[in-house]
Amino acid sequence: MDQHAWTRVVEAATRAPSIHNTQPWSFVADGDRLTVRTDPSRALRTLDPSGRQRVVSCGVAVEFAVVALTAAGSATEVELLPDPADPDLLATVTVTGPWEPDEEDRVLDEAIDARHTERAPFLPQAVPADLVERLQAVAGAFRVWLEPVTTEDEEVATVFLISRAEEIERGEPEYLAELERWMRTDPGAVDGIPVAAVPGEDPATRPSNWLVRDFVVGSRPAGGAPRGPDPDAPPEVERPAVVVMGTDADDRAAWLTAGRALGRVLLEATAAGLAASPLTQALDWPATRSQLRSRLSLIGHPQMLLRLGYPAGDRTPSTNRRPVTEVLTFGRTPSA
Ligand SMILES: Cc1cc2nc3c(=O)[nH]c(=O)nc-3n(C[C@H](O)[C@H](O)[C@H](O)COP(=O)(O)O)c2cc1C
Structure with a gap:
């Protein structure tokens, strides 16, 4: 070569x-x-x-x-x-x-x-079960499990733990300072997250149960969501498939293998017309991560929470490298 x-x-x-x-x-x-x-x-x-x-x-x-x-x-x-x-x-x-x-x-x-990571609301169109099964098989080839969050109990528990993690993060000045260090307003920046790639509105105001990570917490004016959705518009509820990916072990080899499987899953999903965004807040903190494990009765260690769905018209721009x-x-x- x-x-x-x-x-x-x-x-x-x-x-x-x-x-x-x-x-x-x-x-x-x-x-x-x-x-x-x-x-x-x-x-x-x-x-x-x-x-x-x-x-x-x-x-x-x-x-x-x-x-x-x-x-x-x-x-x-x-x-x-x-x-x-x-x-x-x-x-x-x-x-x-x-x-x-x-x-x-x-x-x-x-x-x-x-x-690319798509944080905007998805179309209100369900992801077919056979497609989720295919992604399950793709991850399974790496001995990484992929479990959809399906029952109402599981969904309530997962949504609760994501919002609990968001709450911890909002109250953690070092987390906020670190996040701010990786936010980019210059569209030519070669790393970090461009502000154009994250929702301007408070994710909690969306007609969706699934909270995407709030990247602009702290810099949003208190009491208003000027770039938020039109409050008079009927809410179009997205119907993402949310899946947890995980491994039996929790060491570097397991993390690497989870990453390889995630890479394949994301490419297969993209090829099938889906878009995705990780919802990893609940995995950032040992307490919420282990609660997710017990509330969903997962055997092993969750490595990734992924929201998958059909993207709407205006796609988020790609990030630079x-x-x-x-x-x-x-x-x-x-x-x-
Ligand atoms: C391990 C991992 C965790 C991530 N966690 C989140 C997350 O919690 N919320 C989010 O919106 N994006 C998350 N992302 C997506 C990254 O922010 C995104 O990949 C990066 O900004 C590059 O953009 P791109 O995926 O569009 O190329 C995560 C990505 C990885 C690999």
């Missing part, structure tokens, strides 16, 4: 979603091998002190690299955490030979650019 080919692969990998768009990764391409490291200088020390969501984000990047390589005609082998003495070295992706890409490979690769030259270095890979 030459430098040009690796640059294309890393461009795809870095389209991965990451917590607060921190892009907490770096890559080394050396011959036929891509090494993926996490960059602890981009950690969220208050929201994510264990680094779990950072490692999940990097797991998605690993999977996007695999999908891009497969579509470009390379068979791959992934090794997770190859050096126990170097925990930031998360994975190697090795090209093991040629691969004949099929239509499915190409469709998933195209979904890498099409996917740092240039590949900032995150990719080359070993003995030929330059052309």
Whole structure:
């Protein structure tokens, strides 16, 4: 593999979603091998002190690299955490030979650019059960479970824990300061969350049970929601599928694998016309995370809560990424 080919692969990998768009990764391409490291200088020390969501984000990047390589005609082998003495070295992706890409490979690769987090209300159209089952099988191939929140009891418990977590976050100055450090008003910013990508209205005023993370808490004028929905319009209630993804273990290998499965699930969902937004507030805090586990009778550890649905007309703009030259270095890979 030459430098040009690796640059294309890393461009795809870095389209991965990451917590607060921190892009907490770096890559080394050396011959036929891509090494993926996490960059602890981009950690969220208050929201994510264990680094779990950072490692999940990097797991998605690993999977996007695999999908891009497969579509470009390379068979791959992934090794997770190859050096126990170097925990930031998360994975190697090795090209093991040629691969004949099929239509499915190409469709998933195209979904890498099409996917982005959609926080706007979805259409009031239910996600078909067989599609959720397909996503379940996609995650299951990584031994990651994906469980839809279906019964009313489960929904009430999940919604309660999300709003409980939001409440904790609103009262946590360090959380708010960290969030503010990753919000971006400059549309050209190469990382962080652009204000255009998050709802201006208070998410609690939406005709939906599902609270998306409130990114502008603190900067919204008290007592009013000027960019909110028209109060006289009849509420159109979205009908998202909300799924919990999780793993039996809760260590770095499990977080990485959950990220890989999340990457595949998001690409499959995008290819099927769905959009998604993570609702991970309830997983940010050990108390709400373990309550979610017991209230939903989950066996294992929840790693991701995802809201899936059909996007309405006005899509949220894509978020930017740092240039590949900032995150990719080359070993003995030929330059052309
Ligand atoms: C582990 C993880 C947790 C996330 N948690 C949330 C969340 O709670 N709320 C939210 O709106 N977006 C969440 N996101 C989405 C990121 O903010 C988003 O991926 C990032 O801003 C880049 O935008 P994009 O997905 O449109 O490319 C999460 C993403 C990851 C990978």
